[in-house]
Amino acid sequence: MAEPLKIGLAGLGTVGTAVVDLLERGRDKLIARCGRPIEVVAVGARSRSKKRSIDLKKFRWIADPAALAADPAIDVFVEVIGGAGDPARRAVETALAAGKPVVTANKALLARHGHRLAVLAERHQVALNFEASVAGGIPIVKTLRESLNGDAVTRIYGILNGTCNYILSRMERDRLAFADCLREAQRLGYAEADPSFDVEGHDTAQKLAILASLSFGTKIDEAAVFVEGISSITLADLDAAAELGYRVKLLGVAVRTEAGIEQRVHPTMVPKESAIAQVLGVTNAVTVDADGLAPITLVGPGAGGMATASAVVSDLADIARGVRTPPFGRPAARMSAIRRAPMQRHEGGYYIRLLARDRPGSAAAIARRLAQQQISIESIVQRQTCSVNRRKRRAPPRPAVRASRCR
Numbered sequence: 199m200a201e202p203l204k205i206g207l208a209g210l211g212t213v214g215t216a217v218v219d220l221l222e223r224g225r226d227k228l229i230a231r232c233g234r235p236i237e238v239v240a241v242g243a244r245s246r247s248k249k250r251s252i253d254l255k256k257f258r259w260i261a262d263p264a265a266l267a268a269d270p271a272i273d274v275f276v277e278v279i280g281g282a283g284d285p286a287r288r289a290v291e292t293a294l295a296a297g298k299p300v301v302t303a304n305k306a307l308l309a310r311h312g313h314r315l316a317v318l319a320e321r322h323q324v325a326l327n328f329e330a331s332v333a334g335g336i337p338i339v340k341t342l343r344e345s346l347n348g349d350a351v352t353r354i355y356g357i358l359n360g361t362c363n364y365i366l367s368r369m370e371r372d373r374l375a376f377a378d379c380l381r382e383a384q385r386l387g388y389a390e391a392d393p394s395f396d397v398e399g400h401d402t403a404q405k406l407a408i409l410a411s412l413s414f415g416t417k418i419d420e421a422a423v424f425v426e427g428i429s430s431i432t433l434a435d436l437d438a439a440a441e442l443g444y445r446v447k448l449l450g451v452a453v454r455t456e457a458g459i460e461q462r463v464h465p466t467m468v469p470k471e472s473a474i475a476q477v478l479g480v481t482n483a484v485t486v487d488a489d490g491l492a493p494i495t496l497v498g499p500g501a502g503g504m505a506t507a508s509a510v511v512s513d514l515a516d517i518a519r520g521v522r523t524p525p526f527g528r529p530a531a532r533m534s535a536i537r538r539a540p541m542q543r544h545e546g547g548y549y550i551r552l553l554a555r556d557r558p559g560s561a562a563a564i565a566r567r568l569a570q571q572q573i574s575i576e577s578i579v580q581r582q583t584c585s586v587n588r589r590k591r592r593a594p595p596r597p598a599v600r601a602s603r604c605r
């Protein structure tokens with residue numbers, strides 16, 4: 199049998215321990231597919247004494263991620279530490295500069311430094327694989343990078359954050375407030391103690407920036423993503439959406455427009471019968487629209503140790519087989535700077551919920567203000583509830599929340 203592919207694994211948390219487990223359990227299958235074993239030989243994490251679900255005695259311990267990346271006994275460096283800065287960044291750069299392929303699950307690192315790392319990987323003629331960085335177990339990176347080569351992607355959108363989708367699904371199903379669902383998500387381990395990164399849309403934005411780059415051949419531009427989270431969504435919004443035939447989802451949407459590439463993350467009303475509306479709970483989904491092709495939707499587990507480890511192991515299997523593709527599907531030198539289409543130029547349907555005093559002329563005044571801004575009204579639904587009547591005495595008219603439809 200051919201020599202094993204020797205792995206140095208930095209990070210032994212949720213993903214790292216699952217990678218060790220999956221490589222051990224899938225050993226024979228991987229040999230059958232790749233013609234050689236894939237073996238972890240050295241590992242590192244912050245604390246050596248921490249109790250973990252795997253037996254570390256078989257592996258050499260190298261605490262410093264950059265030293266592990268440079269270790270001459272490893273063939274491939276796997277980074278599952280996280281974060282856009284050091285030590286993850288320095289370790290990945292060290293491995294690439296030493297001519298070692300890298301597999302990473304780190305969306306923050308890629309969204310910030312993806313293009314520079316791709317240049318480095320190409321210069322040293324090694325793979326930089328990151329399937330696990332977007333939508334966990336869904337093979338969307340491979341699909342864009344290797345499968346849709348002949349098709350011009352026009353739009354890509356998806357549910358890229360399981361925590362937000364869980365919260366919105368629970369709010370709708372159990373008629374609970376946002377805060378209650380968030381607490382439940384934290385209790386179940388779906389949301390971090392500080393959930394703002396997820397619920398304010400920044401996690402989705404990083405993943406979207408990576409998908410946009412793969413879809414349109416542009417350099418990653420995380421700063422170009424318009425971001426609005428779900429923390430201001432109320433049950434009243436979900437009810438209004440349902441009445442109009444929609445469901446609210448936090449979508450990441452990247453579209454090629456005449457004005458450039460539009461990248462946006464915001465609560466979106468999607469038709470109830472659409473494939474993406476059926477995706478509930480922590481599940482992720484990505485839809486790709488390409489010229490001459492009916493939309494393709496991939497649905498699956500977007501996070502969790504095993505789902506993410508499955509993507510890491512798939513990337514390792516490619517390296518074991520000798521497959522190397524440019525990290526973003528084309529040579530880095532041929533990736534153009536993104537021409538940003540500003541959100542202010544975005545044209546689409548919007549839902550606006552307003553709280554207004556019940557007196558003659560209120561609706562006319564609203565219509566006049568919208569017309570002044572060149573906004574046409576497709577339909578108006580007026581409600582007069584007791585709670586609105588009570589609140590109107592205290593609250594002046596104000597916009598409450600808005601969600602734009604995916605167009």
Ligand SMILES: NC(=O)c1ccc[n+]([C@@H]2O[C@H](COP(=O)([O-])OP(=O)(O)OC[C@H]3O[C@@H](n4cnc5c(N)ncnc54)[C@H](OP(=O)(O)O)[C@@H]3O)[C@@H](O)[C@H]2O)c1
Pocket residue numbers: 208209210211212213214242243244245246248261263277278279280281285303304305306330331334500501502503506
């Ligand atoms: N969890 C998921 O479902 C998921 C899904 C997709 C992608 N990802 C990505 O996968 C990566 C890892 O996520 P995770 O959930 O496994 O994180 P995690 O559970 O927090 O594990 C992080 C690991 O990195 C180690 N570490 C942290 N700082 C370090 C340092 N300075 N030097 C050496 N080791 C250090 C930690 O060591 P100790 O254990 O000693 O503290 C821990 O083992 C992140 O980039 C994340 O975005 C995760």
